[in-house]
Amino acid sequence: MxxxxxxxxxxxxxxxxxxxxxxxxxxxxxxxxxxxxxTPSKAALPSTMELAINLALAQPSGFRYNRPYVAVYIEDAQGNPVRTVSLWAETSRHARYLTELRRWFSESSDLIPTVSSPTRNPGQYTLVWDGKTDQNKPTPQGEYYVCVEAAREHGPYGLVRQKVTLGTAPLKKSLDTSVNPDLSSVSVEYRKKA
CATH class of the missing domain: 1.20.5 (Single alpha-helices involved in coiled-coils or other helix-helix interfaces)
Structure with a gap:
């Protein structure tokens, strides 16, 4: 017993x-x-390559215009955040509108103090991702989502999110911006570093 x-x-x-x-x-x-x-580990993205994200903020119509909040970030193939490339937002007075960047805010809001910069006027902008994570670690070759999320106080919201495959070969691609009138164009170019 x-x-x-x-x-x-x-x-x-x-x-x-x-x-x-x-x-x-x-x-x-x-x-x-x-x-x-x-699973075996994949080769890292080449340190000699970078992903340039070109975006154009549209010229507004009407007399009252608040510049949009914009988050540009990279997700892995499963939709997990990899790197916040840039965040354009007013963080001192109107931090409450940051929640309008719904997808980015739900995953990466703890990065606000380190990645935010002022909102931008209409025009052309180029941002560059060096192939590293928010923790500055190299990422493997493979599929990623390029995300450009824009929201405006008393205005529209939209998320441009498109998959790209990054390896050793250069790539150019235009993304569909019809979901947000604040973005007149978004394109990516995977290229050798200058």
Missing amino acids: PNSINRRRFLEQALKGAAALTAAMSLPQLGSAFAATS
């Missing part, structure tokens, strides 16, 4: 430990831990 009690206690303790481990680690973390051990 003592052996069956010891086995029972052992099984109870083992189950409690497994439950605690499961509670401590979320399922995505478990999945990525298993994926990291079962």
